[in-house]
Amino acid sequence: ELGPYSHFMQKEIHEQPKALSDTIEAVLDNGFVPALFGEKAEALLPGVEGIKILACGTSYYAGLTAKYWIESIAGIQCDVEIASEYRYRDAWADPRHMVVTISQSGETLDTMEALKYAKHLGHTVALSICNVRESAIPRASELVFYTRAGAEIGVASTKAFSTQLVALFALAVTMGKVKGRVTAEQEAGYLDALRHLPGSVQHALNLEPQIRAWADLFAAKNDALFLGRGLHYPIALEGALKLKEISYIHAEAYPAGELKHGPLALVDENMPVVVIAPNDSLLEKVKSNMQEVRARGGELFVFADLDSHFSESEGVHVIRTPRHVGILSPMVHVIPVQILAYHVALARGTDVDKPRNLAKSVTVE
């Protein structure tokens, strides 16, 4: 079943070009149309004036990424909340806001209960983004988008995350069209970007030997810091979660602009700092954050793009992912942090597919 791979996690990381192509297929065939989200979507989406995303763990980070797309492309408000927090607070509900749950398994108890609570508070339309057909959460939702990642066995979520991002990007553009903000030309550009995505992801997967070479350096450490900005802050969070889940190294993620507000105090030569540094409009800001780290003796491990202008220097290691892919860049930049966590865990000899204390599907509180 594992084929040439040593673990399900490694297999699932490498299945991402296929998982993405399969998930993108319906979008390429039909364009960004409400029908992608179910039969009732044509009637329901025009009434949606805002979005509330509820999820746990990695699925929550997919939601955090989506907020950037939804507010910028669709021009509607989007807030994202951890399901276990939302379900126990006196939340304010706007019935015109659609609830979007994100869950690989479709069975996560906190997400299911948060959905029920949102309905109780008056939200009338719920969309589920899910990888398992006919599971509990989509059954309780009016609308559904099934990601086509295939079965995910490793406890650490990988291909489910990248396909959730495709679903959420499709939602952002579809809502943008429904709201009359996306032109036919823009839509064609977004479709083209999606069409090229699996190829860029494959290119990122080919970096595995280079990333493996970093793993021994991390395996000897007790802590790690992940930095990103904008669309890539959630990718930093995801990288830190992957590392702590399977290698048991304490890892934290911060938006790079927050460094001076506290975490810089942690930085010294024992704290490796991973930086997600795509060639986007925030790159110059990220570079100055990197200088702050270097000035305190922190060693930098930078994931840059092929076309970004900076080079290795003392204490600055650089791996280049493919040419910058614009707004879809989080789907490419998540690949190296998944691979890094995998190889650090291997170097530390942990049970990669079944990390201690964790279950694949969290159906209890």
Ligand code: M6R
């Ligand atoms: O099945 P779900 O997407 O609802 O699961 C949510 C989280 O339990 C899950 O993403 C968890 O954080 C993973 N182990 C992360 O790798």
